[in-house]
Amino acid sequence: MKFETLAIHAGRRIDSGTSAVMPPIILSTTFAREPDGSMPHGYEYTRSENPNRTALEECLAALEGGAAAAAFASGQAATLAVLQTLASADHVIIPDDVYFGMRELTQHVLGRWGLQATAVNMADLDAVRAAVRPATRLIWAETPSNPLLTITDIEGVAAIAHEAGATCVVDNTWASPVGQSPLQLGADLVMHATTKYLGGHSDLLGGAIITRQEDELFSALQTIQKAGGAVPSPFDCWLLLRSISTLPYRVAAHTANAQRVAAFLRDHPRVVAAYYPGLPDHPGHAVAARQMRLFGGMMSILVQGGAAEAIAVAGRCRLFTRATSLGGVESLIEHRATTEGPNSKAPQNLLRISVGLEHADDLIDDLAQALA
Ligand SMILES: Cc1ncc(COP(=O)(O)O)c(C=O)c1O
Structure with missing residues (x-):
């Protein structure tokens, strides 16, 4: 089936108890057993499985062309679960402009457990290859990256990972499954902050891992998901599935x-x-045009001057809301270095923009008056 059809039908079925066309929200944390101890619908306890989460996971797997998916309470919880499949002293390669929260997990959370991480410019495949060590178990790509929209050649990075016997994971949050299918390009796992385009309305937090095959690694991830318990609520699963339809x-x-x-x-x-x-003069345009179906709604600009000038431009915006995050129907603008704090690597004159679904003429008028 085509993507538009999957977005509406994957994971959905008429409710067997009520014939409801739209799925009910099953808030119950626990499920009754038969007198013989069996579980008639396969559900025991909501941390392990819940019907709303099952439906969401089926849909996410279908959208990415994967074998299965595991849903988490946030993008960061999904990222942490992937990192927790590693052993202490394992080595990971991450992009040098990776989402700052991911860098924080490798340094300040799992760094204390002995995880080794090397940050490289992932647009440069030679740099990725040179960073591989005998202990390299995972190469994490994020494309387009946050906040500089650097494009990584997914096929190239996946090949390097596989030569090294490592897993290739792609954070596909900014492209969305509509824009790009990393599993088809050789990645083993796809990560999403479903908080963003999949949720689409800035009203839920979520994360997901989608796997190309149901292997030992994915089984380890599911153990972390269920035992660790950083799972989304039934309501958030329901809301997310509803949003995915569009x-x-x-x-x-x-x-x-x-x-x-x-x-x-x-x-x-x-x-x-x-x-x-999507701009022909963007350094990653050729690779992006090859591996992306759509370029998405995220961009960054460097404003003439420094931090003060950039903050002033954001301050004059009327339609763009000054707020972090992305992927919602409303347009957002932020001074990224302020959001990321003192350890930010974002240029001081950088504004990150999430282009929403207002009319483009109104958005351009607003930016024109803010830059004037
Ligand atoms: C590329 C990317 N990955 C991961 C995350 C983390 O997602 P969450 O905020 O849902 O934990 C974000 C959040 O902005 C992001 O932009």
């Missing part, structure tokens, strides 16, 4: 708006650089 249409519209906004910003005299993979 995902293909939202991402297409985000991309169309972003393409226009990026072209406007690139040509603006007060913008020193505009990073959007």
Whole structure:
């Protein structure tokens, strides 16, 4: 089936108890056994399984073309679960501009348990290859990256990982499953902060791991999911599944708006650089055009001047809300270095923009007056 059909039908079925077309939210934490001790519907306790989570996981696996999925309470919980499958003294390679929360997990959380991490420019496959060590077990890619929209060649990185006997994971949050299918390009696992485009309305937190095959690694991940308990609530699973129904249409519209906004910003005299993979002069455009179906709604710009000038531009926006996060219907703008704090590697004059679903003319007018 095509993506639009899967987004509406995968994981959904008519409720057997009530014939409800839309799934009920099963809030119960526990499920009754038959007199012989068996579990008639396979559900025992909601931390382990819940019907709303099962439906969501089936849908997420279908959207990424994977064999199975595990849903988590946030993107970070999903990332942490992947890292927790590793042993102490294992080595991971991460992008040098990886989402700052992921870097924090490798350094300050699992670094204390002996995990070794090397940050490299993932746009440079030679640098990735040079960073491989005998203990390398995982290569983590994020493409487009946060906040510089660096593009990683997924096929290239997956090949390096597999030569080294390591797992290749792709954080597909910014592209969304509509924009890019890393499992088809050779990745072993896909990670999503479902908080973003999949949720789409800035009203839920979630994360997911989707696997190409149901292997030992995925089974270890499921153990961490169920035993660790960082699972999404039945309500959040239900809300997320509801949002996914419109995902293909939202991402297409985000991309169309972003393409226009990026072209406007690139040509603006007060913008020193505009990073959007859909722009032909973006350094990763050729790779992005090969591996992405849609370029998405995220971009960054460098404003003439420093932090003060960039913050002032954001301050004059009327339609773009000054807030972190992305992927919602509403447009957001943020001074990324402020959000990330003193250890941020984001340039001081960088503004990160999540282009929403308002009319592109209104968005461009707002940025024009803010930059004037
Ligand atoms: C690329 C990327 N990965 C992971 C995350 C973490 O997701 P969450 O905030 O749901 O934990 C984010 C959040 O902004 C992100 O942008």
